[in-house]
Amino acid sequence: MEASLSLSFFSLLCIFIVSFSLSSNFILQVRGDDPYRFFTWVITYGDIYPLGVKQQGILINGQFPGPQIEAVTNDNLIINVFNNLTDPFLITWDGLQQRKSSWQDGVYGTTCPIPPGGNFTYVMQAKDQIGSYFYFPSLAFHKAAGCFGGIRVLSRPMIPVPFPPPSGDFTILAGDWFKANHTDLQAMLDSGADLPFPDGLLINGQGQNGNTFTVDQELHIWNLTASGPRPNPQGSYHYGLVNTTRTIRLANSQATINGKLRYAVNSISFIPADTPLKLADFYNIPGVFTLGSMPDNPTFGDAYLQTSVMAANMREYVEIIFENRENAVQSWHIDGYSFFVVGMDGGQWTPASRQGYNLRDTVARSTVQVYPQSWSAIYMALDNVGMWNIRSENWARQYLGQQFYLRVYSPANSWRDENPIPRNALLCGRASGRRTRPLSL
Template sequence: MPLFRPVLSLFYLLPIIFLPSFCSAADPYASYEFRVSYITASPLGVPQKVIAVNGNFPGPPINVTTNYNVAVNVWNDLDENLLMTWSGIQMRRNSWHDGVLGTNCPIPPKWNWTYQFQVKDQIGSFFYFPSINFQKASGGFGPFVINNRDIIPIPFAQPEGDIFIMIGDWFTRDHAALRADLSAGKELGIPDGVLINGKGPYQYNATLVPAGIQYETIRVHPGKTYRLRVHNVGISTSLNFRIQSHNMLLAETEGHYTVMQNYTDFDIHVGQSYSFLVTMDQNASTDYYVVASARFVNESLWQKVTGVAILQYSNSKGPATGPLPDPPNDFYDKERSMNQARSVRQNVSASGARPNPQGSFHYGQINVTQTYLLKSEPLVTINKTTRATFNGISFIPPKTPIRLADQHKVKGAYKLDFPDRPLNRTPRADISIIDAAYKGFIEVIFQNNDSIIHSVHLDGYSFFVVGMGYGDWSEDLRGSYNKWDAITRSTSQVYPGAWTAVLISLDNVGVWNLRAENLDRWYLGQETYLRIVNPEENGKTEMAAPSNVLYCGALQSLQKEQHHGNANSIFKGHSKLFITLLMALLNVAFLHS
């Protein structure tokens, strides 16, 4: 049996087992119940308030297959509003369930709300997390896997199993304290450590790591190959991931298979997800270190910002000892990390969610319809507060979600005036979004003139990462673009003093968040939205607002008192059959007990 395979209770399995047998829809359903609450935990040896999902930190995995319809009923047991978002999941025609403030009203405390969406034409490794109030800094995240359909083979031998690894920087101050610091214009400072699967570091060094900290142990069998799905769920720190004495064969990133290449270490930036195939081919005389350490910082000051887990063979003869495997030594090689990023290329001969090869989409031959140059600079002061900007605009979340405002003709809810170039004017705070043309093919250049590395992310889409380089972008640099096998993904790094160029085919109608994935920059306003509307909308390119839509802002008066439901509301109309099947299964279970 594969290690770390998610186990669903009988309650969770029933919808997955029964619904396809009587649902008129062609594609199966999977339903989940998520209770988001506070627990007390001590991942770095200090008791603190942590956000758990179903009592677990990190939360349980969502594990489905291409084209599944997914219902996740989220119960908000926090003391403040909540939204959950699904990083990298491309909700076709359905931004209503994206889970960010521009698309959804938040779930009030003691309320629940069911997200319903289809993971159409997708495969790969993703994760979910809370998107507002800086809550991600206290947890609430978990893995989200979309498997290939049986008729679509994966482009490598079936691994022994999946291993989920969630890495990220961590503070012992909770999210409320951290956001209060940011709101007061303070820097967050050096994180207190790095967690691996919600646990602190193994005591590899008694000076840096106190005794008694619980660490993650990954148990494996010798000679077997595992698929490690690694996610950087942290706040703002890029991490270098490596496994002592083991090679990591890169296979997939954020829903797209890659040209398979071996790496001894790999930089994973905030919000990014990767799959590595790792064969357990080493001597089992000892355990091995699994390391995630801070990058692009002063290593002498940031020594404690290192996560360490243990890889343990089933026939291991002793604990891991000695120094950690060395981090990248690129003090004199400024482009090492960038060259590594450029080496991640699309496997154009592999099939993904559909039978046809992904390489059949010749993106390099499509004419660009519009170019946006989004410049980020160091933090600025706007109205006596510290803010982050794109093109001199610091985004203010709308009080009424954008498409809901459209539907109800709410005036002044937002402005369609986001500039396609940086403007020579005083920075301002505004609700300014991009009026993006449906079926356009746009070029977006992220120019990072800040002093820190940025991650940028687009909801609802994957984009082609066609180029990156140091200095200021100019039109003549288009000649350096990769127009054949650029990797397709939803999150990319932008190095300080550098640019990253992406191409996006605007075929998914809705309102989609474009943001800095660095949580501090996002919280301080470094985001906007793409509003993509089909002028000939006939009900086929965009779904209508869901029946359970929440109202807020200018539409607050439309909100009715909530009657609590659950994810199994998708069984509406089949309740008698479902109860009959449930009783039959319970009788079978009783007879065999």
């Protein structure tokens, strides 16, 4: 009797739902995807006057700097880029981790350039990220001509943040600037010369306007505690219980190779290959790079040119020491990852330096500074398969060789670990004429 009543109630409920949907034209749509945000960017040359003199800049939809990308954690970003320049072009997304998809990273080691008159659609996700990041052109010396902008990824409304809403939220893009054209700056570096001192400082694309300000000499002190982007979901993390499986020491240096200025990492000055490394790896194209050509430790020998790639395995937990024996501050960035800065100090790093590590409340970052004659140490979990660029954020040093690629490999060869090659992937170099994947996949 009880089963019969339950069945009758279920039948009435089904009839009610069908009747309601037919009588009211009610359509119920259930979507499991995260939201999509679509952008169309047209890249052109245009006149800009950031320091009061006319320059040729690179614009996005006629804007300098470019538009800010506003997103929420896990949003899908679909950015269709049309290259109306006379040069090949790429954009990289500094700080976005491109989870499982180094195909979208926008550096030459992973992606073929967008040819003049062509277009490419970046398809990426701000997966489990909150914070402020930025984008910029990654080929040649385009970065010195503009086409940069901010990326702001907000927390989802259902996940509260542990502080009141701010009274204001501003993006500040600050950097040095030259009055010379970016092609002239590139020619200086190609000739073996160093760049001159920058002509000015830009804040959000604007330089000094010549005004004089009078400030009150009364001293006010504010105590401010600031933290960077945090993991999502958030919580307490104690890193002292994590055992690192590998220690990597990276020493930057200035060198002269073939009579020209170069910069190196562990005595290797990086030179681009004729084919993106990610494509060469995917298609098993020989002769493009040698896996393991970047050593784990400095050699302090004479610098030489090579397309350097370091081998690593998925789920390793590595300690990386950045050693700076030069007299200029270094800034290092790692694509595809955030890492924990556990220590920094002057002098030379030794294993005993670990005793001073902060393993309690360090902050997750994607860029770290190393002071002159000093070192900085990071911990990083290799949980993102792909070909990832490790580089100096000083673009002249990056252009002249202070970079390499970290190839993080999973033997499973599964879509669980890495997305398949995009159907719209651009093919160039020795990968030209090959197929990406069937449309059915």
